[in-house]
Amino acid sequence: KIENKPLLDINGDFYLGPDADWDQLLGRDRLKDLLYSEAQNWEQLTQTDAESLIKEGIQAPMxxxxxxxxxxxxxxxxxxxxxESQDAGGADFYDKVYDADRPELFFKATASRVSNPGGKVNIRKDSTWDVPEPELTLLISPSGKVQGFTIGNDMSSRSxxxxxxxxLPQAKMYLGSAALGPCILIQNEIPENTPIFLRISRKGNPVVSEKTDLTQLKRKPQELADWLFRANSFPLxxxxxxxxxxxxxxxxxEPDDLIQIEIAGIGVLENSVGKI
Ligand code: DO4
Ligand code: MG
Structure with a gap:
């Protein structure tokens, strides 16, 4: 998303659309087919032009x-x-929900609390233990179907x-507690062995470098979407x-740490850390 314009990469061919209403643009079924046909009327860009637009700055794709x-x-x-919750006696809840049929689902952020790729995410001044959470993030249509995948950072206060x-809501929901992007991979499924990397550097030195992959995710993306849509509706x-x-x-x-989350096939979501 460049300002309000969608930039589409179809197998290395780049198309820049006109200013778009992103509520309407993303709230559709069969998004891939629709975008492919619309892109034929958009401005075609060379890879070099697309890359220099991306360098000028992109926004969360939402x-x-x-x-x-x-x-x-x-x-x-x-x-x-x-x-982390042993002293509070909360340990049991986590064990049970991991095995339960019903997943843990919680409200995370409105658009105004989501940071752009390249922007700052926040830790809280009243917290002493903070981590980023690198998460595959689903774009789901109003009818409840997975339409695409992006990268999410679920910033969390562990203290x-x-x-x-x-x-939990105070640990998870505050200004700059989420980041999304840099783009959406528009497809309905993602390979199960897709790797996810988290890298954090401090003053230019690496302090965290870890990897997981989607074979470790206990629930299927569409299964999670189905639970979210039970007794709920999402018009956008x-x-x-x-x-x-x-x-x-x-x-x-710590403030000024640099967080990079990479998901193969999607890209790298990079944010620095601020404190509020
Ligand atoms: O129950 C606490 C939050 C869990 C969470 O955000 C995660 O597992 O990613
Ligand atoms: Mg999380």
Whole structure:
């Protein structure tokens, strides 16, 4: 998303669309077919022109869609939460939800709380233990069908969440607590062995470098979407983060850290860290 214009890459051919209403643009079924046919009327760009537009700055690829998130969908997340909430007696909840039929789903962010690729995500001043959560994120149409995939960062305060599971909304939902982008891979399925990388650097030095892949994700993307759409409706479609499989041990973020999340086939979402 360049300002309000969609930039489409169809197998290395680039097309720049006119200013778009992103609520309407993304809230459609059969998005791939529709975009392919619309792009024929858009301005065609060379790769060099597309790359220089991207360098000038891109925005999170969304309109006013709500962002939701799933939790404890990887064994690693279950174990990390059980450890952090031991003193609060919350450990049992995480174990049970990992095995339960019903997943943990929570509201994560409105568009105004989502940071752009290249922008700042925030940690909270009243938190002492903070991590990014690198998550495959689904674009779901108003009819509940997965239309595409992007990268999400579910920024989380582990000190607030670990103190009491009822503090989850404060640990997870605040200004700059989410980032999405840099683009949406428009397809209905993603290979199960897709790798996800988290890299964090501090003052230019690497401090975290971890990897997982989608074989570790316990639930299927469309299954999570189906649960989210039970007793709910999303007239603009919505985004759903699918949970983290990486929780760095003995680590907390600091202001000015640089976070890179890479998902093969989608790209790299990069954000620096601010504090509010
Ligand atoms: O239950 C806490 C949140 C879990 C979460 O965000 C995750 O597993 O990614
Ligand atoms: Mg998460």
């Amino acid at each position: 309109g006013n869609q709500e962002v939701w998130a799933a939790g404890v969908t990887y064994y690693r997340s279950r174990t990390a939460r059980m450890e 607030i969440e670990g103190e009491n599971p009822l503090y 479609g919505c985004f759903l983060m699918t949970g983290t499989g990486i929780v760095p041990d003995d680590f907390t973020l």
